[in-house]
Amino acid sequence: MAVMNYKGGVGKTTITANLGAVAASRGFRVLLIDLDPQTNLTFSFFSVDEWQDRLKDNYTIRQWYDAEVPGRDSSLADLVTTPERVNKVLKNTDGKLDLISSHLGLIDIDLELAARLGGSTTLDGSKRKFLDLHSCLRHALEDSRFSGYDLTLIDCAPNFGLVTKTAIAASEKILVPAKADYLSTLGLDYLAGNCDTLVQQFNAYVDHKRDNGNYRPIEPSILGVVFTMVQIYSQRVTAAQHSYIEQVRLNSQVPVLNSTVRNSSHFGDSGENGVPAMLRAAGKDDVVREFDQLADEVLGALALSPGGSR
Ligand SMILES: Nc1ncnc2c1ncn2[C@@H]1O[C@H](COP(=O)(O)OP(=O)(O)OP(=O)(O)O)[C@@H](O)[C@H]1O
Numbered sequence: 001m002a003v004m005n006y007k008g009g010v011g012k013t014t015i016t017a018n019l020g021a022v023a024a025s026r027g028f029r030v031l032l033i034d035l036d037p038q039t040n041l042t043f044s045f046f047s048v049d050e051w052q053d054r055l056k057d058n059y060t061i062r063q064w065y066d067a068e069v070p071g072r073d074s075s076l077a078d079l080v081t082t083p084e085r086v087n088k089v090l091k092n093t094d095g096k097l098d099l100i101s102s103h104l105g106l107i108d109i110d111l112e113l114a115a116r117l118g119g120s121t122t123l124d125g126s127k128r129k130f131l132d133l134h135s136c137l138r139h140a141l142e143d144s145r146f147s148g149y150d151l152t153l154i155d156c157a158p159n160f161g162l163v164t165k166t167a168i169a170a171s172e173k174i175l176v177p178a179k180a181d182y183l184s185t186l187g188l189d190y191l192a193g194n195c196d197t198l199v200q201q202f203n204a205y206v207d208h209k210r211d212n213g214n215y216r217p218i219e220p221s222i223l224g225v226v227f228t229m230v231q232i233y234s235q236r237v238t239a240a241q242h243s244y245i246e247q248v249r250l251n252s253q254v255p256v257l258n259s260t261v262r263n264s265s266h267f268g269d270s271g272e273n274g275v276p277a278m279l280r281a282a283g284k285d286d287v288v289r290e291f292d293q294l295a296d297e298v299l300g301a302l303a304l305s306p307g308g309s310r
């Protein structure tokens with residue numbers, strides 16, 4: 001599942017890290033993939049020193065995307081790492097949490113890949129290039145070494161660049177964190193429209209006869225919008241935010257999840273600990289309860305159970 005929204009700072013990375021960690025604490029084997037050159041998800045689990053010393057040169061997604069067609073020269077499964085601190089907290093569960101790290105240099109590669117889309121001189125050639133590039137992550141995740149994961153969450157950058165599109169093409173579902181304000185809610189139908197356009201274009205290019213079944217149509221759909229950083233006053237969502245949420249629920253084509261995540265100081269020091277806030281906070285806290293509900297709702301909608309892949 002991809003976690004995406006082109007709006008920045010709406011809680012994508014926080015949701016990815018904490019949802020992954022909560023699922024792992026329930027016994028799920030979770031793989032997180034950081035596709036954002038800002039590298040925030042990576043630094044939610046590894047310190048900058050750990051990343052510099054152990055990951056930067058040989059274990060980031062940058063090197064994998066950096067090929068004529070990503071993955072042609074290297075294997076995605078070789079980039080999987082197991083962050084120690086969070087897995088120590090998970091040691092009494094059946095779950096585990098692995099991560100493929102990102103790299104600031106991914107930003108240049110994203111642009112180069114997009115430029116390559118225009119490189120073919122024939123229509124067939126450009127269609128094939130389009131399909132090759134857009135389906136690279138999907139193909140890579142079909143590697144049998146990924147079959148042991150119950151849940152894969154892909155944290156996207158706040159854009160709709162080629163790397164983000166590879167995440168959408170690789171996903172069955174898309175989770176869209178959003179803030180409950182005017183501009184954020186305006187963008188949701190636009191986002192859904194762009195996802196639809198990508199799916200239609202990809203599937204229109206898939207030609208079973210010509211490609212011997214090498215490419216299959218993609219069917220990602222939006223699981224829902226989860227409103228984050230919601231302001232609570234007297235145990236209720238403030239009136240203004242409530243009205244934005246209801247507007248989206250009634251007027252937008254994108255589904256809205258019942259769960260919301262409140263604004264909470266627990267998320268302040270996301271990067272420093274290596275263990276997502278929801279595994280550190282006390283069980284009775286309101287935001288922990290909300291996150292549990294979100295995990296119930298998302299995992300239920302995905303029809304996943306821990307150990308499903310085993
Ligand atoms: N529910 C919340 N309550 C309070 N602060 C939050 C909450 N969720 C996220 N934050 C904080 O808001 C900031 C942005 O969150 P986050 O990095 O998850 O957003 P993002 O959508 O991934 O951003 P970007 O688009 O830059 O990747 C971070 O400092 C994070 O700690």
Ligand SMILES: [Mg+2]
Nearest residue numbers: 012013036040
């Ligand atoms: Mg982020």
